[in-house]
Amino acid sequence: MEWGMANRMAQLIQSDGHALFLPVDHGYFQGPTRKLEEPRKTIEPLLPYADAIFITRGVLRSSVDPDDAKPIILRVSGGTSVVGKDLADEGLTTSMEEAIRLNASAVGISIFVGSDYERESLLNLAKLVDEGEKYGIPVMAVTAVGKELEKREARYLALACRIAAELGARVVKTYYCEEDFDKVVRGCPVPVVMAGGPKVDTELEVFEFVYDGMQKGAIGVNLGRNVWQTDFPVAMIKAIRAIIHQNATPKEAQDLCDSEKAKEHKNS
Numbered sequence: 367m368e369w370g371m372a373n374r375m376a377q378l379i380q381s382d383g384h385a386l387f388l389p390v391d392h393g394y395f396q397g398p399t400r401k402l403e404e405p406r407k408t409i410e411p412l413l414p415y416a417d418a419i420f421i422t423r424g425v426l427r428s429s430v431d432p433d434d435a436k437p438i439i440l441r442v443s444g445g446t447s448v449v450g451k452d453l454a455d456e457g458l459t460t461s462m463e464e465a466i467r468l469n470a471s472a473v474g475i476s477i478f479v480g481s482d483y484e485r486e487s488l489l490n491l492a493k494l495v496d497e498g499e500k501y502g503i504p505v506m507a508v509t510a511v512g513k514e515l516e517k518r519e520a521r522y523l524a525l526a527c528r529i530a531a532e533l534g535a536r537v538v539k540t541y542y543c544e545e546d547f548d549k550v551v552r553g554c555p556v557p558v559v560m561a562g563g564p565k566v567d568t569e570l571e572v573f574e575f576v577y578d579g580m581q582k583g584a585i586g587v588n589l590g591r592n593v594w595q596t597d598f599p600v601a602m603i604k605a606i607r608a609i610i611h612q613n614a615t616p617k618e619a620q621d622l623c624d625s626e627k628a629k630e631h632k633n634s
């Protein structure tokens with residue numbers, strides 16, 4: 367691996383081999399997503415605990431200070447919306463030159479395996495990888511399911527992750543699944559990070575799936591709504607960080623989260 371690529375990968379994946387990415391890109395197709403209506407307010411308190419943020423150029427420029435940032439994974443696919451015809455019909459929205467200008471550590475793109483736009487999204491990934499490799503910029507592929515959340519099972523996820531890796535993604539972001547997640551990770555020869563999906567009911571559920579996913583080979587998370595849509599996002603991200611970088615158990619993470627919540631309560 368060339369020096370620039372290796373250096374950018376090291377900015378994303380920490381020396382323990384693990385990573386906590388904070389995605390705040392949801393507005394690119396969902397508009398002002400709940401609790402991300404004012405991105406700066408959501409992002410600023412969480413930034414110290416993230417290893418990198420996944421973000422569009424618009425929110426990066428408007429809502430993150432360049433002198434107080436974390437490594438950037440720039441979301442460079444889009445062009446669809448939740449009220450449009452098909453979320454899978456994405457194109458590339460940002461050039462590699464712009465990614466370099468913004469000092470991005472990586473770029474991220476969604477692929478929609480099994481959709482009407484499978485071919486386009488996969489060829490977009492391949493093209494982005496060609497461009498990224500030219501400049502030493504890693505590509506993170508996002509195995510997106512659009513509105514078809516039921517696709518989040520091992521056979522589908524394994525297929526999508528493997529295809530992303532085969533086309534040259536350096537990191538793959540996918541969903542956790544309860545059954546056979548180890549097979550998803552094993553079949554993907556590049557590091558896998560887990561997304562959270564829509565907010566689940568309890569904190570413990572999040573800690574349990576993050577912990578289980580890590581035991582099964584994921585290197586970390588790219589977890590958004592299950593952090594910043596909770597009532598205590600800072601407590602939440604600190605607890606998730608403990609699982610990822612200190613191998614905390616779900617119970618230890620819950621205890622940490624509770625004590626951080628108590629502190630926040632006292633200070634409010």
Ligand code: 5RP
Nearest residue numbers: 389561562563588589590591
């Ligand atoms: C949105 C994304 C998000 O980055 C990804 O889904 C992770 O966020 P969440 O944990 O909220 O699902 O790609 O398009």
